[in-house]
Amino acid sequence: MTEQLISVLTRHPWVGSAQWDRKHGALMVRPTADAMAVRPAPGALVTEYLEHWRHVYEFVYSSDELRHGDDLDLSGWRASDTGAPFSREHMLEWIEHAVGLVRRGNPRFVLEIGCGSGLLVHRLHTFTRSYVGLDPAGPVVQRLRARQLPSVSVVQAAAHHLTDDRVTAAVGQLAPHGRPDCVLLNSVTQCFPDERYLTAVLDDALDLVAPGGTVVIGDIRNLATAYDFARWLERALGPGRAAEEIDRCAAARVDADEELLCDPRIFADLARRHPRSVRAAYYAKPMRADTELTRYRYDVVLTVDAPSSAPARTILWHDLPARDTAGRLRALADSVRRETTLVTGIPNALLDYESAEAVEPARVAAVLPTDYALLLDSADGRLLAAGRPEHQPDPTAWPDDPPNAFCNDPFARYLRRRMPEVLTDYLELLTTAPSLPPIAVVQESSAA
Ligand SMILES: C[S@@+](CC[C@H](N)C(=O)[O-])C[C@H]1O[C@@H](n2cnc3c(N)ncnc32)[C@H](O)[C@@H]1O
Known part of the structure; x- marks a missing residue:
């Protein structure tokens, strides 16, 4: 019977290979590279994922509950x-x-x-x-x-x-x-x-x-x-x-x-x-x-x-000549008025509750002229910088933590749920097996 299930599964367009895993008591399926492709056009599984989000938003927009007006x-x-x-x-x-x-x-x-x-x-x-x-x-x-x-x-x-x-x-x-x-x-x-x-x-x-x-x-x-x-x-x-x-x-x-x-x-x-x-x-x-x-x-x-x-002249928040946050904000405002300045190392009070020097983003933004902006300081995700966008603290200096992970992988998570659902329905339709074993997805990270 397992052989027959594998033979049916491998005819499904999403499935590259299928095999019985005795240890886990499950049918292990591997998706095809075509179904997983992003280029030149999204493959069937990527399309399935994108369609899922389209449906989510069509549902969200079908409610008038939070519509305050056309705009x-x-x-x-x-x-x-x-x-x-x-x-x-x-x-x-x-x-x-x-x-x-x-x-x-x-x-x-x-x-x-x-x-x-x-x-x-x-x-x-x-x-x-x-x-x-x-x-x-x-x-x-x-x-x-x-x-x-x-x-x-x-x-x-x-x-x-x-x-x-x-x-x-x-x-x-x-x-x-x-x-x-x-x-x-x-x-x-x-x-x-x-x-x-x-x-x-x-x-x-x-x-x-x-x-x-x-x-x-x-x-x-x-x-x-x-x-x-x-x-x-x-x-x-x-x-x-x-x-x-x-x-x-x-x-x-x-x-x-x-x-x-x-x-x-x-x-x-x-x-x-x-x-x-x-x-x-x-x-x-x-x-x-x-x-x-x-x-x-x-x-x-x-x-x-x-x-x-x-x-720009670069100054650390800590080194601004002031004793408290209000003083530092005044010193920042004075400095940007006098010369092009980049102030780095500003602890974000919403993320760093420990630092006595921490300040809320809105308070910093409020003292900046319009050609300045509240930036992220690449030294640490909890630090802010205030400066002109062209003076963004070196964006190649972000800490390598966690190493190699630029994004999480919601697609892989979606496949682990969606493929077994769809393939179980498919086997129920095309086989006469009295009961079906679990199906699991073998997958290299799609980020590779
Ligand atoms: C949170 S809303 C943001 C809408 C708008 N950009 C804004 O700022 O108000 C996300 C929007 O992204 C759209 N969306 C979802 N997946 C997308 C995709 N793959 N390509 C383009 N838009 C997508 C949704 O339909 C939805 O309208």
Whole structure:
């Protein structure tokens, strides 16, 4: 009977090989390389994963519950620690920050990947000559099209369709030479299956953008602070538990995360490897409310063929001439007024509760002039820097911890669940076996 099950399984298009594992009492299946491929087009299993996220968002957008208006649909924006919607004020600050990141580059032609309900389209299109939005979720695409915003075109497409004819045609109609001067992905990378897909999409975006233009990747979930986030969440969800119990549950939570998390180093690596000259800047979230969005997410702006800039005077936060935080903030404000300054080593009070010198991101952001930004300090994920984005502390200096892991691998986790489900149904349909053994997936990491 096992032989017959193996023979049927190997006819399934997802299955490269199948064999009986006596030790585990399970049928072990290995997916085909074609089904796992990202390039030239997503294979069947990657497509299955992407479709799963499309359905998730079509469901999210089907509810009117958090729709405050056509230009403020906050569907899905709930806090993990309380389950309650994020406040409107907090989300407006979050939006304003993303809009500001795009507007720093002063783009005339924007291509937004994963534009959703248009939180950013509605606020950016008046500053641009034209705007193309892409999203795989049908209902929001219909809704945004129905808004008929001037010089805005919306295409139902996913990130990997960037070089497809219909996207190229939409961009070609609106941008001269078919090149946007900003490609924007805000709060989208968490839906990507793995590092391979992320890299392929960002490589396409960097190829496409006009010289001097930017690729803005906003609201990235931070892999470097994934355990901090999980512990914070565990403490909020089950207060009063022993530290070991919190740590154990946090580790399980990180392992079970179904979204893509990115270590900041991946963007430095991408910038270094890309054939065009690419400069990376890492922005911290400067919102006033203390939420997971402010604490554990960040933004990256990749600038292509950026002009070179004069160096800044660099000072450590600790060395600013002041006795307390208020004094340091005044010294920072004075210094940036007098000369181009980069202040590094600012402990983030939302992440480092121990340091007496720690300060909330919003307080630092509030004293900076508009050409400055609150950046991540590459020396340590809990440190901030204040400076002009072109003076981003050396992005190649990120600590190598954990080594080699640029992203987690939600795709591998999804396959371990989804393949056995589908293949069990398949065997039930095509065989007469009275009972079926468990099926497990043998898989090399898809990030390889
Ligand atoms: C959290 S929403 C963000 C929407 C919008 N960018 C914003 O900032 O309000 C994530 C969006 O990404 C879209 N999305 C999911 N997978 C995607 C993919 N592979 N390519 C492009 N967009 C995707 C979803 O349909 C959804 O609209």
